[in-house]
Amino acid sequence: MSSLKAEDFIERSPLYPLHQGARLATLGSSAIVARYGEQEEHAQLQDCALIDLSNLPRAGFRGADAAAYLQARGYALPPAPNQALRQSDGSLVARLSQAEYLLLGSLHDMGARIAAEEAAWRLDDSANYLLPRQDSHAWLLLSGQHCAEVMAKLCGVDLRPQAFPSGAVAQTSAARINVIVINLGDEHLPCLQILCDRASVTYFWEAMLDAMQEFGGRPVGIDALLD
Known part of the structure; x- marks a missing residue:
C-alpha cells in the first residue's frame, strides 16, 4: 500500500497535492x-480529526x-x-428540498452501491433526474468532541448537538463558501459530513485545519474509521 502514488490514478481527490507522504x-x-x-x-477521531472522503x-x-x-x-x-x-448498509440519504436527495456512499462497500445507482440511472418519462455530485x-x-467549536469559528449556524441533532442538515456557508453540513454522528463518534464546492476545497481544507489547531486537530485516513 505504501508504494501507491496519487499520480498513478486517473481519478484523484482535488486535495491530493496536500496528501504527499500519506499511505x-x-x-x-x-x-x-x-x-x-x-x-x-483511531484515538484522534474522538478528539478532533478531518478526513478527505472526496473520492467516495x-x-x-x-x-x-425522485x-x-x-x-x-x-x-x-x-x-x-x-x-x-x-441506511442499513451505512450509506446516507440527505433530503435537501421537497424533491431533491443527496446520496453518500459507505466505506463498508467503498461506495459501490451509490456508484451503481449513478451508473444504472436512465432518462425516461418520469420526473426523476440524476445530479452528478x-x-x-x-x-x-x-469528527470528535470539538466539532461544534471548530465550526463555530467558520460558520454562523449553531451546530452544537442540542441545536443541530443527529439527522439534521444545514445548507449554509462556512469560511465564506457554500457548504452542506450533515450530522449523522452518535454517542460513540460525534461527526459532521461537510460537502463544499470542489474547486474551493483546498482553501476550505486549510481553513478547517487552521480552526482545528486550537484543539490539537489534524487529518487522518480512513483506516481510523475502519479499525
Missing part, C-alpha cells in the same frame, strides 16, 4: 488516504418522482427537507 489505499479507480503516518490514528461515491436525484424512484431502489427517505437518514462537490468528515 494510500485503492478505492475503485481512485486513491484514498489510508493513514498519514505509522502511528495509530455520491450522487443526487431531483424531481417529483422519492418514488429511490424508495423502489430500497432507500429509506427522510420525511422532511434538511433531514438525513443512515462527484465532480461538483468535495466531501470532508470532521
Whole structure:
C-alpha cells in the first residue's frame, strides 16, 4: 500500500497535492488516504480529526418522482427537507428540498452501491433526474468532541448537538463558501459530513485545519474509521 502514488490514478481527490507522504489505499479507480503516518490514528477521531472522503461515491436525484424512484431502489427517505437518514448498509440519504436527495456512499462497500445507482440511472418519462455530485462537490468528515467549536469559528449556524441533532442538515456557508453540513454522528463518534464546492476545497481544507489547531486537530485516513 505504501508504494501507491496519487499520480498513478486517473481519478484523484482535488486535495491530493496536500496528501504527499500519506499511505494510500485503492478505492475503485481512485486513491484514498489510508493513514498519514505509522502511528495509530483511531484515538484522534474522538478528539478532533478531518478526513478527505472526496473520492467516495455520491450522487443526487431531483424531481417529483425522485422519492418514488429511490424508495423502489430500497432507500429509506427522510420525511422532511434538511433531514438525513443512515441506511442499513451505512450509506446516507440527505433530503435537501421537497424533491431533491443527496446520496453518500459507505466505506463498508467503498461506495459501490451509490456508484451503481449513478451508473444504472436512465432518462425516461418520469420526473426523476440524476445530479452528478462527484465532480461538483468535495466531501470532508470532521469528527470528535470539538466539532461544534471548530465550526463555530467558520460558520454562523449553531451546530452544537442540542441545536443541530443527529439527522439534521444545514445548507449554509462556512469560511465564506457554500457548504452542506450533515450530522449523522452518535454517542460513540460525534461527526459532521461537510460537502463544499470542489474547486474551493483546498482553501476550505486549510481553513478547517487552521480552526482545528486550537484543539490539537489534524487529518487522518480512513483506516481510523475502519479499525
